[in-house]
Amino acid sequence: MLLRRAWAEINLDHVAFNIEQIRSILPPYTQIMAVIKSNAYGHGDRRIAQLLVELGVTRFAVSNLDEAIALRHYGIIGDILILGATPPEGFGQLAAYKITQTVFSPEYAEMLNQYGLDYQLRFQVHIKIDTGMHRIGFSYDDLDAMKKIFAYQGMIIKGVFTHFSVADQLNLADRRYTQMQVDRFDTCLFQLRDFPFGMTHAQNSAGIVNYRDYTYDLVRPGVLMFGVPSGEIQRDLELKPAMELKSKVAMVKQVSIGAEIGYGRDFTAERDMRIATIPIGYGDGYPRSVSGKGARVLINGQYAQLVGKVCMDQLMVDVTDIDDVQVGDTVILVGEDQGKSISLASLSELAGTITNELLCRISARVPREYVQQVKQTQETQELVKFEHFLRNS
Structure with missing residues (x-):
């Protein structure tokens, strides 16, 4: 659940x-x-x-x-x-x-x-x-x-x-x-x-x-x-990003070669594939403009590339080459997992905007959960x- x-x-x-x-x-x-x-x-x-x-x-x-x-x-x-x-x-x-x-x-x-x-x-x-x-x-x-x-x-x-x-x-x-x-x-x-x-x-x-x-x-x-300055800054000041954006796998399905995925049938499978659906979209603030530009997420410490258009409430990723992806697995859209990372700066570059805008886009229906150890x-x-x-x- x-x-x-x-x-x-x-x-x-x-x-x-x-x-x-x-x-x-x-x-x-x-x-x-x-x-x-x-x-x-x-x-x-x-x-x-x-x-x-x-x-x-x-x-x-x-x-x-x-x-x-x-x-x-x-x-x-x-x-x-x-x-x-x-x-x-x-x-x-x-x-x-x-x-x-x-x-x-x-x-x-x-x-x-x-x-x-x-x-x-x-x-x-x-x-x-x-x-x-x-x-x-x-x-x-x-x-x-x-x-x-x-x-x-x-x-x-x-x-x-x-x-x-x-x-x-x-x-x-x-x-x-x-x-x-x-x-x-x-x-x-x-x-x-x-x-x-x-x-x-x-x-x-x-x-x-x-x-x-x-x-x-x-x-x-x-x-x-918040550790994500936009534009060019001198890099001698160490900063730590404060936010990670996360979701969970909602469904994993097998599609055959030639399957046309998502709105507009923009993506066509060139091989048999496993597609994971992630319940986050542009209604949550994830930018639709990264569709078709090589945007990725992290699942189980491995990169998975988006396929098709980002929808209002969901997006799809290719998990064909990631072993044992299950419903409920955590998905990192911005952040780190097992030594790999997706920065807000890289996502904003794909989206053609700045980090400030992406942060401010994250909608009220995305709950903020606070972590504090010190x-x-x-x-x-x-x-x-x-x-x-x-x-x-």
Whole structure:
């Protein structure tokens, strides 16, 4: 009997290891602001946030108001920054849940300030500066607009930040572009030196690793915490992938030469074959786009290649050359088994996307199961709290 059709196994010890690796390359004054948007990149925001608190992380960033409120409901009491826009109808909840909002344009800042004045509120905000991403943010050369909001009585400035657009690329042109963004940001900070702008931050996951000389008060690791950074990074930082995606064999059947397998009859058996059906598909987040591209899974420590199209709820693999495959055998779609592995990076390359997207695609019907062998002792927790006190004193 198949009690679990598919699941994501999250190794919390690996997340803790990655956090310590990140801290090892930071100056002692630089704190982590953990980015756990999109359900902590598919790893489960509730359990990941709780673990990070155990590890001494007290600052978090999310994409939107709903994600921020969810963290409050989980008992997270640290600072939470919303990186994107909150619509005016959500302004009251920003105050009610003590959530910090990004302001990214003169118009948005004025609107938030006016709400604060109307309801006698004072919002905590970070100023977003656009230094070259051209997404959201005050233009780096519009210093008058930025200086103006320091006088607003409906908000208090707690930080200023930017975002690197090509920190995950190591070619010369992109490195120069990132340097240009750094120079623009530093110039803004210098021009704002007489204003109380609070904490500074710029580095995303790739920026933490590739641009270690440019750390500010905070860094914003996201997917780096889960050991699967996208793009190009310097490889001297050891990381451990936190997630493995698993399923179980649902059926094994014999097909004859010439059998046409799957939707569209895309695969034709060139010999008598044994086909195993695995109960996971694109409805679970496994990418349909890898169909016909040589994607593989691991069964009993052996590679088995996909045949036919990935379906919504199932996929098929060739197990002709794997001995004794049985219903209920564990299938590794991402992860390791008996010395062999399938990385998320290799799967994302076949899918024509990035690791971040594949992680975020894993749907809610795939349960997250957490593995943790190294428990935080009371002594360790007290030490982490003491180190956090020193960083903030």
